[in-house]
Amino acid sequence: MLIGLQNVTFEFGARVIVKDATWHIQPNERIGLIGYNGTGKSTLLKLFVNQFSPSEGTVERGRETTIGYLHQDLLSFDTNDSILQVAMSAFEKVIRLEKEIEDLGKELERTGDEKTLLEYTDKLHEMELLGGYNIQHKTEEVLQGLGFSNSDLNRPYKEFSGGWRMRVLLAKMILAKPDLLLLDEPTNHLDLPSIEWLEKYLQHYQGAVVIVSHDKFFLNRMVTKIVELYQRELHMYNGNYEFYEKEKAVRIEMQQKAYENQQDYIRQNERLVERFRAKASKAAMAQSIMKKLDKLDRIEDVAIERPDLRINFRVDKVPGRVLVELDHLSKAFGDNVILSNAKAEIERGDKIALIGANGKGKSTLLRIIADAEPYTGNRKWGHNVDESFYAQHQLEALALDNTILDEMRGCGSQMTDLELRALLGCFLFSGDDTDKKIRILSGGEKARVALAKTIVSKANFLMLDEPTNHLDMHSVDLLISALNRYEGTLILVSHDRHFISKAANKIWEIVDGKIKEFKGPYDEWVAWNERMRKNGATEKQGHQKAKPAAVEAPAPPPVVNAPVNKELKKEIQRQQKLFQQAEEALNKNKALMLQLEKDLADPQIYSDKTRFLKAEQEYASAAKENERLEKDYEAVFTKLMELEG
Template identity: 75%
Template sequence: MLVGLQNVTFEFGARTIVSEATWHIQPNERIGLIGYNGTGKSTLLKVLVGEYLPSAGTVEKSRGTSIGYLHQDLLSFDTNNSILEVALSAFERVQQLEVEIEKLGKELEATGDEKILHEYSDKLHELETLGGYEIHHRTEEVLHGLGFAQQDLSRPYREFSGGWRMRVLLAKMILQQPDLLLLDEPTNHLDLPSIEWLEKYLQHYKGSVVIVSHDKFFLNRMITKVVEVYQKQLHFYNGNYEFYETEKAMRVELQQRAFENQQDYIRQQERFIERFRAKATKAAQAQSAMKRLDKLDRIEEVEIERPNIKINFRIDKTPGKILVELKDITKKFGDNIIVEHTSAEIERGDKIALIGANGKGKSTLLRIIADVESFDGDRKWGHNVEESFYAQHQLEALNVNNTLLDEMKTAGSQKTEQELRTLLGCFLFSGDDTDKKIKVLSGGEKARVALAKTIVSKANFLMLDEPTNHLDMHSVELLVEALNKYEGSFILVSHDRYFISKAANKIWEIEDHKIKEFKGTYAEWVAWKERMAKQAAKAEKQVTTQAASQASPSPAATPVPAAPAPAPEQKPANNQPINKELRKELQRLQKQFSQIEEKIAKAKEKAAALEASLADPATYSDKSRFTEAESAYKKQASELAELNKQYETVFEKIMEMESEIE
């Protein structure tokens, strides 16, 4: 064990975060710490590192365990040092050795003392053991991976914005290689390429990692265990986020069904007692029934911690076919070209995700579309377009003296006060929060108010810049659901791959200073990109092989005439053996597919039978019988889920193979 909580209770004033929680973090674990906004995930990390002391219980830590903790409060750190120097400070001992070696080198040069020579040699050996000669290369590699260009490395740390500063501190922490990394929303300030780099890096990280994040894609790829803070307890799930969602739904369903069936059983017993306790012949049985009820382990009803509030858009006007037209657009910042002589159109029904690395100009392009950024070229609104633009700078447009509710009323949605309160609930404002003044809100809270105002407007075209940055997973789900039902069009910038994959039907990417459009979902775009990369690699390999064969001299003593190019009709003949093998493999997969289908049908029958036994009230009169039935049902459900996975995998392979044969 590296670090652990043993029967820990932690309270913030009158509010309990966790009660009698036990959690041991083992070496090489990948853990996602999740929970609704405000349940205390970040607080729990502070308890683990000793910043907060528990009200009861103990925090245990193995001797020598090193912890790296990345959190938003680190942004208070400031320095004139370059970002390379800040990241290199991860290697404290190496830097200290470098100073000592330089000093000893000068002394040795002056005196030639043998004692100094030995000390100098020992220090050099220690430097080599610690990998001191590689630290500059390793540091630059990590900083490049997190999105910094070579010319940025010598720039002072304080010249960078908060998001970029956080990347430098993340780089430093990664380079320190602690036994346990605690990362609080590490992807908040990263673009897609940097998130993908971080994923690959952490997957090979030798220590343990605990991540608090609202990025489902990131969690799914990174973690093998979920710890959920729910109703003041810690709940454990051995799997990634997808497994947690399935398992949690099953646990909730089983618990609710068990509760309802037990309630039926209790009501039956109570009716029996009420009816027969006054009769002498049945009094003993009634007494026994009362004792059984007293001894019964009561199953708690499932309480939904947050209700599923619906976000609804209202549109007054239907726009024309073209909403925005961009013609021959050029935008530069000095020598930095964002787009050059590029054109594009946004049509009615388009739900576009504008993606790519930071610094490519996504937000700038969004501002050009919104007509709030200067540029060369033409942009034109279509007929009947009513737009609404959400971006961080809109926080300044909020009236700081208004309450949240009054500010929402200024959006002109004609919604009732109750409807506006309900909508604010989706954006994590509940109860008395709606009567707070805007001026007392944090930056993240103001961002959520601005987003709620954008959503409540009657616009038929939305422009959204990083709308999920300050939302929890539940609110992201609600926003996705709302945007899927939205009858208008939108273009959004986001680094949340789950959000993009669920919301967008088109992908825009700025490449070579042009807008490149892909008509399809994010998943289809990723698959297409991978295919293009494979084709490019294959073509490059062929060119290299051809060049090598042309460069190597012929071993024959006499010149050999060049072979004629194969005729086009010979090509199918060459492919025949390959096609034969492919067809053979396809037949094998189709047979396997049929077998899996049969297994799924049988597994469903078994699951239905077990479900029927769980629906029997008599099951709940005997705790061991209920536990056995529940365990069997879970096992069967897990088997069914695994079969469904196999079904999808084999189906995809069959589709791929059929397209290859064609």
């Protein structure tokens, strides 16, 4: 065992965070620590590193156990040193040894003493065993993996923003190779390529890792055990997050049944007490039953922990087929070219995820679409577009003297206070929280208010920049569910792969200044990229094997190939037209089904048998037609993908 909690109870004032908890962490374990926001996950990590002491029980640690702890409070650290120097400070022993070798070298030059020579040789051997001659190379490799360029490495640490500073401290931590890594939301400040790099690195890490994260993809790939802090107890699940979700559903069902059975038992006994209390001969029996009920270990109702509230969008207007048209679009920051003569369209019903590495211009493009960023070229709104833009840097638009509820009332949603409070509950504002003034909220809380305002705006086009950053897993799932029901169009920027995979039906990337579109969800995009990589590697190997010793310039392709390309282009255009027709037919039929559903929901229809049977027959016929149209739509889509691929 590296470290563990033994019968630990921890309290913040009158609030119990965890009660009588036992948890032992073994070498090389991969553990995900999860729980709703505010339950105390970060507090548990602080118990492990002695920042807090338990109210009862003990924290047991192996004498030689070393711990690395990544958390938000580290951002208070500041220095003029370069980021390379900060990260290399992980190798304290090697740096100390380097100094000793340098001092011994100077003494040896001065005295030529044999004893000094022997000590100098021993230190050199120790340096070799510690891999001390490679520390700069290792450090550069890790920093580059986390997204830093070569030119960044010698820049002062203090020049970087909070997110980039956190990456430097993460690099330092993993280079130090402690026996146990405690990582509190490590992916919060990383882009997709950096998250993927971190996954690969940690999979081969020689030590135990405990991760607090709301990133389901990351947890599924990284952990083999889930520890959930739930109702002040620790619950263990031996599997990844997907396993936990299935097992948790079974446990909740069992707990709910046990709760209901116990409630029945309590009610029966309370009825007996009421019946016997007034009779002198039965008073002792009533007293005995009451004592028994007082001693009963009460099972909590699982529904109390977090009710499943539904976030619903309301869309007022239906826009035209094209909502936004981008043409000859260019944008640069000095020498950094983001877009160069780029072109794209956002069509009605699109749910686009704009993905890629930090610095590629995702948020810039989103601001250009929202007309909140200068650019050159053409950006044109379509007919009847009613847009709403959510971006964390726009939080200054919130009125500081308003309460959260006041701010929501001003959105023009016509929702009642009760409905607004229910919605705010999904965004982690419960009870009296809704009466807090905006000015006293943290940055994360303001971001959640701004997102809630976006949800109730009645817009038919949403632009969302990192909407899940300050939400727990449950709230992210509620948002996904709402966006799937949303009848409008949206484009979002996010590094949460679970969110992207569930919320988007198209992927946009910025590649070489152009907007590259993939017509399909994130999972298909990942699989397609993997195929392209493999095909590219195979072709490269084939070229290398076939390469002759004397290289001649390859002959240009014969002109006879040109008509083939024209034929391909013509076929793609034909399939695109068929695809558009299939999409329009499917949308028309869905609108008909929706109208027929409304007719069947009208109670008056059931008083007229002929009318009811006709509506029912028409609905069955439309449903059958929908099935046929779906198959046609998928067939044309697949053919188009093959031709364009």
